[in-house]
Structures are given as structure tokens and as C-alpha cells.
Amino acid sequence: EVQLVESGGGLVQPGRSLKLSCVASGFTFSNYGMNWIRQAPGKGLEWVAYISSGSSYIYYAETVKGRFTISRDNAKNTLYLQMTSLRSEDTALYYCARHPPPPGGWFAYWGQGTLVTVSS
């Protein structure tokens, strides 16, 4: 069974940093691209970042480019999102989601999310 478990969320002050993790199990993590997707309280879904299986291809939403860094450790089956210069508008539930093999681009597997609150 595919499982994705996010962690690392919490309350952080504006301008500070936070690192999220997503541990994957139930599939060969190194074979799949991965994504971070977020959802502000009461709002819709916003794709944040993608990383290919071997980390060769990385894409970001403009709203986070230059502040967030997606990475992965295939030996640890873990996806990361390093978030810096956090703003109040980054407050959201952050999901990790598995990417299918190209040319697919849907999210069949999601974690339960980890909540990030940016507030002073």
C-alpha cells in the first residue's frame, strides 16, 4: 500500500525558515517524481513544486520560487521542502503527492498533510 507521511509543520514567525519532510513507503520511491501541493485554510489547491525521480528536473510555482527548495533522498525514501523567508500567505496545509511516470501529471496518491502557520 502506498503511504506518504508528511511532517515538520508548525507555527513559525514571518521571515523564518522551516523544513518539511515526506516519508514514502509501499512503492519504489526512486522511480517516481514527487510534488508538494498546498491548501490555505478554507481555500483551494495550489501546486508548489515538483522534483523528478533522479532530481534532474525541478519546477516551482512563481509564488515560492527563490524562497523554497524541493529535494529528495532516495536512500531514505524521503522528500523535503525547505522553506525560507516565510510569509503569512504561506500559511497552509502542505501535501506531498506522487507523480506518475511521464507524460502523466496527475496525483493519485496524497499524504494527509502537515500544517504550516506563519504568524508573529
Add this chain to the structure above:
Amino acid sequence: DIVMTQGALPNPVPSGESASITCQSSKSLLHSNGKTYLNWYLQRPGQSPQLLIYWMSTRASGVSDRFSGSGSGTDFTLKISSVEAEDVGVYYCQQFLEYPLTFGSGTKLEIK
């Protein structure tokens, strides 16, 4: 960026009736390979989103055949035949033709 625009539903929808959710993209999602790069999700209250449809009309594994997707290059419809209580939630369309991947703003379905 490709903008995805979703229509609203005349809520609440009577149980057993059909419901159609519309989604429009600012750019054609029909690729030269003949496939349309459009997905649909349902997010039930308090849950993570669930994939319903990919490639515009292919049902995901385990999804009821009451759900069907159709459309052209820029106009899409998710049809739910005979809505049930478990269909309540917010429906999102999403394009994957190009990055950044983008979602529609969501369409809420309520059942009467």
C-alpha cells in the same frame, strides 16, 4: 500560466439527480499526441483530495462509473450521474500540459 476556471453548481442537488461540473482552460490542453492533459479530483470534507479522472476521461482505479469526464481542448465537464451522499465535497480540475501545474478554484457539491 494556464488559468483554470470552474463553474458553480445550483446547490443543493437532489439525491439521485445528475450533476455536471464545468471547467475551462485559458489554453488548449489537447496535446499533439492526441491526449488531453486534464484531471479531476474530489476533496471530501476533512480529507485529502482523491483522483477521479485523468487524461480528461479515464476513470482512476476504484472510482465509480457514475463519474465521467468529457470535453474539448478548452472546455471540460465532469458528470456525476445519480448523486449520492458520499459525493459531497469540492471538485477540482487540474491541467498538466505545462508547468506550473494549475488547479481550478473548486466547485462545491451539496446534496439535498
